[in-house]
Amino acid sequence: MASPTDSQARPIGLHLELPEKGRRAIRTVEIAPARQWPGLDLAELWAYRSLLVLLVWRDIKSRYSQTVLGAGWAVLQPLLPMAIFTVVFGRFARIPSDGVPYALFSLSGLSLWTYFASALSSGGGSLILNRNLLTKVYFPRLVIPASQVFTALVDFAIAFTVLVAALLVGGFVPGLEAVVMVPLLLLAASLTALGAGAWLAALGVQYRDVRHLSPFLTQIWMYASPIVYPMSLVPERYRTLYALNPMAGVLSEFRAVLLGVAGPTPLELGVSLGAAVVVFLTGTLYFRHAERVFPDVV
Amino acid sequence: MTTAISVDRIGKQYRIGARRSRPSTLREALARAAAAPLRNWRELRHHGAGQDDADLIWALHDVSFEVKEGEVLGVVGRNGAGKSTLLKILSRITSPTAGRALVHGRMGSLLEIGTGFHPELTGRDNIYLNGCILGMERSYVTRRFDEIVEFAEVARFLDTAVKHYSSGMYLRLAFAVAAHLRSEILIVDEVLAVGDAEFQAKCLAKMQEVANEGRTILFVSHNLNAIQRMCPRSILLEGGRLAGDGATADVLRQYLALSPESSEPARWLDTSRLQRTGTRETCIEAVEYRSGNAAIGEHAYPDGPLEVRLRLVSDSARTVGGFGLSLHDEDGTALVTVDTISTGLVTTLERGPNVVGLRIQSLHLNPGVYHVALWARGPLGRLVFDRIESAFTLRVVDPHPAISRPRAGGPTTCEFQVLPLV
Numbered sequence: 001m002a003s004p005t006d007s008q009a010r011p012i013g014l015h016l017e018l019p020e021k022g023r024r025a026i027r028t029v030e031i032a033p034a035r036q037w038p039g040l041d042l043a044e045l046w047a048y049r050s051l052l053v054l055l056v057w058r059d060i061k062s063r064y065s066q067t068v069l070g071a072g073w074a075v076l077q078p079l080l081p082m083a084i085f086t087v088v089f090g091r092f093a094r095i096p097s098d099g100v101p102y103a104l105f106s107l108s109g110l111s112l113w114t115y116f117a118s119a120l121s122s123g124g125g126s127l128i129l130n131r132n133l134l135t136k137v138y139f140p141r142l143v144i145p146a147s148q149v150f151t152a153l154v155d156f157a158i159a160f161t162v163l164v165a166a167l168l169v170g171g172f173v174p175g176l177e178a179v180v181m182v183p184l185l186l187l188a189a190s191l192t193a194l195g196a197g198a199w200l201a202a203l204g205v206q207y208r209d210v211r212h213l214s215p216f217l218t219q220i221w222m223y224a225s226p227i228v229y230p231m232s233l234v235p236e237r238y239r240t241l242y243a244l245n246p247m248a249g250v251l252s253e254f255r256a257v258l259l260g261v262a263g264p265t266p267l268e269l270g271v272s273l274g275a276a277v278v279v280f281l282t283g284t285l286y287f288r289h290a291e292r293v294f295p296d297v298v
Numbered sequence: 299m300t301t302a303i304s305v306d307r308i309g310k311q312y313r314i315g316a317r318r319s320r321p322s323t324l325r326e327a328l329a330r331a332a333a334a335p336l337r338n339w340r341e342l343r344h345h346g347a348g349q350d351d352a353d354l355i356w357a358l359h360d361v362s363f364e365v366k367e368g369e370v371l372g373v374v375g376r377n378g379a380g381k382s383t384l385l386k387i388l389s390r391i392t393s394p395t396a397g398r399a400l401v402h403g404r405m406g407s408l409l410e411i412g413t414g415f416h417p418e419l420t421g422r423d424n425i426y427l428n429g430c431i432l433g434m435e436r437s438y439v440t441r442r443f444d445e446i447v448e449f450a451e452v453a454r455f456l457d458t459a460v461k462h463y464s465s466g467m468y469l470r471l472a473f474a475v476a477a478h479l480r481s482e483i484l485i486v487d488e489v490l491a492v493g494d495a496e497f498q499a500k501c502l503a504k505m506q507e508v509a510n511e512g513r514t515i516l517f518v519s520h521n522l523n524a525i526q527r528m529c530p531r532s533i534l535l536e537g538g539r540l541a542g543d544g545a546t547a548d549v550l551r552q553y554l555a556l557s558p559e560s561s562e563p564a565r566w567l568d569t570s571r572l573q574r575t576g577t578r579e580t581c582i583e584a585v586e587y588r589s590g591n592a593a594i595g596e597h598a599y600p601d602g603p604l605e606v607r608l609r610l611v612s613d614s615a616r617t618v619g620g621f622g623l624s625l626h627d628e629d630g631t632a633l634v635t636v637d638t639i640s641t642g643l644v645t646t647l648e649r650g651p652n653v654v655g656l657r658i659q660s661l662h663l664n665p666g667v668y669h670v671a672l673w674a675r676g677p678l679g680r681l682v683f684d685r686i687e688s689a690f691t692l693r694v695v696d697p698h699p700a701i702s703r704p705r706a707g708g709p710t711t712c713e714f715q716v717l718p719l720v
Contacts, residue, residue, distance in 0.1 A: 029405070031308075031387060032398040054430045062418035065459070133414050137407065137431055138390035207339075295392045296312070 034292040040284055044140050051139055055147035060154055074158040077118075078110040085110070089228045098230045098261040104170050108255045109227040111163045115156035116189045116247060117218050123148040123197025124214050127205050131298040141291040142284060145197045149190055156186075167258060178257040185254045188276040192246040195276075195283030202283075202290040205298050221245070226252050231264060243268040246276035302402055302483055302514040303365040303388065309396035310358040310383050357383045359538045360397070367402075367482075370515045372529030372546055374522075374553045377573045379535040381518050385485050388516070403482030403514070406433055417461035421452055421471055424460050428475045442478045449504070450474035465577065466681065470497055477504045483514045496680060502527070520573055520687045522550055522630040550630045554669050554688060561690040563596035564588045566609070569672070572686050580618060580647060580674050580683040584609040585690065597695040600664055600711050607655035610674055612647040619644055619679035621654060625668040625692065627709050632671075633663065634710075639679045662711040665696040 045052075064070045082103060089095045090102030097105035123145040127134065130144050167174065174182075200217075204210035224245050226234075231252040234242050243249045249264045249272025256263025264272070330337075358380040365371050375381050386392045388399060389407035414431040415424050425446055429439040439446075447453050450471040452463075460468060486505065502524055509515055509528060519525055525532060525546060532549040534542030536556060542549045561567045570583045587606045588596040598604050606623060620639025624632045638645065638656060645654055670692050673685040 027402075027404065029390070029401045030398060031390060031394065031401065033395055034393045050436065051430055054427055058416050058419060058423075058427055061423065062416050065418045133431065135386075135391060137414075137433075139431075292393060295386070 036289065037285070038288045040288060041140065045142060045146075048139050048143055052143050052147050052150065055143065056150045056154070059147065059151040063151070071158060074155040075162050077155065078107060078114045078159045079162070081114075082107045082110055085228050095229050096233065098232060098255075098259070100172075100259050100261060101170060104166060104172065104259065105230070105255070106228060107163055107166055108258050109225075109251050111156070111159040112185070112189060112251060112254050113222060113225065113227050113247070114159060115152050116193050117222065118155065119149040119152035119190070119193035120197050120200070120221075121214055121218055122152065123193065124200030124204055125211065126197075127201045127294060127298060128211075134298050135295050141294060142198070142287060145201050145287070146194060148197060149194050152193070153190070163258075172259055174258050175260075181253065181257045185250050185257075188246060188250045188273050191280035192250075192276045195278075195280035198283035198287035199279075202287040205294055206290070221247065224248070226255075230255075230261070231268075232262065239264070239268055240271055243271040244275050246272045246279055248272055250276065300367045300402070301364050301400075302367040302369070303399065303516075305361060305363050305384075305388070305397070305399040307397035308358060308361050308384070308387060308394045308399055309356055310380075310387060310392070311354055311395040312357050313354055356538050358387070358394075358535075361535070361538075361540045362397075363533055363540060363543055365514055365516065367514055368512045369531065370509045370517060370529045372525040372532030372549070373516060373518045373535065374525060374532055374549065375535035375541075376556065380538040381535055382487065383538075384535065385487055385516065385518060389485055401483065404433070405483040405485065406479040406481030407485040408432075408476045408479070408487065415460060415468070415472060418459055420459055421456045421463070424471070425475055428472065429478075432476060432479050433481065434479060438480065446474045446478055449477065449500075466497070473497075473501055477501070477508070481513075483516070484508060485516045485518075487518045520575055522554075522626075522687055523632065526550065526630055547629050551628050554626075554628055554630065554691075561585075561587075561692070563598070567690055569686055569689050572689060574684055574686045576673070576682040576684040577676075578684055579614075579676075580610050580612040580616065582608050582621075582672050582674060582684050582686060582689075583611045583651065585672060587692065591697070594695060594697050598661055598663075598692060599695055599697040601660045601662060601713065602697070604658040604661045605655060606658075607653055608672065608674070610647055610652045610654055612649055612652065615647065615649050617644050617646050617677045618683065619675045619677045621645065621672075621674040622656070623673075623689075624671045625663065626671065627666075627668065630669070633668070634658075634661070637673075637675075639675060644677065660713075661694070662713075663694045664709055664711055665694050666709060668692050668694065668709075 064073065067073065069076070085106040086103045090097065090106070095102075126144045126148045127141070133139075133144070134141065164174070200210055200214055204214075225247040231239070231242070231248065243264060249269045253263045253269050253272075255261060263269070361380070361384065373381050373384070383392075385407065387394050388401065389405060391407075414428055416427065419427065425443065426436065426439055430436065447456065450467075450473070452467055452471050455463065455467065460471070463471070505515070505517070505528060515528075517525065517528055529546050531544065532542075532546040533540060534549045534553050534556075536542075541556075542552045564586065566584045566586045568584055570581065574582075585606065585608050587598070587604060589598045589602050589604055590596070591599065591602060608621060610618070610621070620637050622635065622637030622639070624635040626632050636656060636658060647654075668691065670689050671685070671687050672689045674683045675681065676683055
């Protein structure tokens with residue numbers, strides 16, 4: 001097997017962009033050996049936004065083709081584990097749920113977690129699935145895991161609607177705080193998913209072990225997050241440490257603003273949001289570092 | 299004219315995985331298995347590193363050339379010569395280990411048509427998807443949509459998922475989208491590899507049209523006739539280095555001289571490893587020829603017969619509409635073409651190897667060296683199962699060297715008689 005000793009083309013000067021109407025200026029691209037740590041280059045990502053939109057649209061359209069339920073699966077995805085958790089953890093194990101019905105308690109956590117987990121796992125496997133794209137055309141490689149996050153976001157929109165309906169039926173009316181905080185928390189969850197997904201994707205291209213490892217990782221991460229249990233179950237002196245898991249603060253706050261129960265302290269939430277940014281930055285930067293070899297090893 | 303692409307001492311290094319010796323004892327095997335994760339980790343980690351090692355090879359080394367704006371440049375070379383690596387570097391899919399290149403203008407690459415096609419999506423959706431992946435904006439695709447559909451001849455199946463398309467339809471659609479790509483520089487790699495003859499001609503015409511618009515094209519193909527027609531200038535890659543750069547006729551002569559398969563008659567010649575195009579449902583694995591004249595060692599001779607046998611290996615029992623060969627001079631110009639499709643007789647193959655053959659009654663070629671192309675077609679003759687552009691070189695010998703022949707009399711002969719004096 002041949003493997004490379006280098007890298008992804010590094011453009012200096014202006015970037016090759018998607019053609020735009022009326023643009024006639026001739027751009028010059030320099031092709032040279034790649035830098036080790038190329039940085040994020042958000043401008044180039046932005047130039048390729050229409051490719052991102054199309055990949056998302058392709059995945060959504062193909063995901064539910066030839067299924068009977070179609071987008072109904074997006075509704076069932078959090079509802080089925082909710083039913084199981086309610087019976088097992090709510091009834092049998094009698095795990096406390098901060099005084100709200102366990103079904104609503106777990107559904108609120110699960111809707112955001114399902115989004116995160118599906119963005120993470122599909123993002124992690126996305127490079128290998130799209131290897132024919134990687135080896136045939138040039139585009140910023142981050143578009144691929146990013147498109148998985150947006151695809152999962154569409155499912156989240158459906159699941160969130162179901163959650164809101166369930167909350168209203170249960171007599172919980174989310175307040176103004178929820179309107180402000182939910183988008184912020186969603187952003188934090190998305191950044192974490194993209195960052196961790198980028199780690200898995202970049203490592204997974206080179207080490208196929210990641211494919212076997214990532215289901216366990218997702219499962220461990222789920223039990224390390226307040227989904228089946230409330231954050232208040234964690235001993236107080238460990239909570240700041242616990243909040244290093246970005247999803248801990250995010251899920252707990254998400255539940256707090258929707259159900260009106262006690263959430264994390266500002267410090268805990270801050271630690272989680274900070275951790276989310278760290279996961280995002282390290283993941284995407286490592287991805288950019290590793291992407292020079294993708295076409296040769298994928 | 300200004301320069302569109304300038305390539306300056308570009309090189310690309312790859313690591314070849316060295317084969318490990320097999321363990322000879324159970325103890326050794328167990329010890330290795332235990333150490334395997336660590337060893338694997340070391341190996342995988344070095345995918346990206348550039349260490350000095352014996353198993354590093356230069357897939358491309360010290361290649362420099364320039365392409366002027368509006369020029370159509372042919373790129374030829376045998377398999378593994380570095381053509382694909384060069385194109386991948388120029389289209390930024392992979393980056394070089396050494397050297398640099400400057401590309402002026404937007405570059406579109408058709409490294410393989412149909413990139414990003416999704417089987418579950420309809421033809422219509424895939425046109426937009428593929429267009430976008432190749433770098434077209436949505437509104438541009440909308441404007442050219444009818445043109446693309448018409449070119450691909452798939453209007454009736456626009457709303458059918460492409461997984462239900464025949465391979466021909468799939469290819470036509472894929473090429474149609476790619477052919478309407480609007481960029482100043484176009485890299486074309488073997489887009490004509492498959493598909494039927496009629497569609498190939500259409501693709502070539504479209505390429506010509508694109509070239510006439512004054513766009514710069516880098517054209518890689520094993521179809522030497524197409525290279526000859528499209529490209530005034532070509533470069534030749536051999537073993538990762540630039541071996542030739544100049545007028546296409548000269549470069550092709552150099553390229554054909556490289557092909558080592560100058561063959562002896564009455565001996566099976568393995569063709570399974572040669573570079574080829576086609577769907578490969580049936581493959582030409584070996585070829586043998588003889589003239590029936592044992593006195594001159596079964597060599598072909600002017601106006602003599604020639605029997606050619608092909609070993610066709612088919613992946614299932616099937617019918618081939620025709621098989622044949624053509625003989626080319628050293629510039630790649632076809633001189634003689636024989637195809638059993640003109641007889642109207644189809645050939646039925648069994649699964650696995652089959653030997654088919656044909657006999658040329660008299661071969662009207664003067665003594666010399668000719669390049670032979672071989673092919674096998676699908677049942678209707680339109681689809682190409684296998685085609686080897688440069689299968690072997692055939693020597694036509696002079697059986698009577700004593701008889702004087704006109705020099706520089708052209709490659710072909712004819713039968714003639716001296717008319718009686720009136």
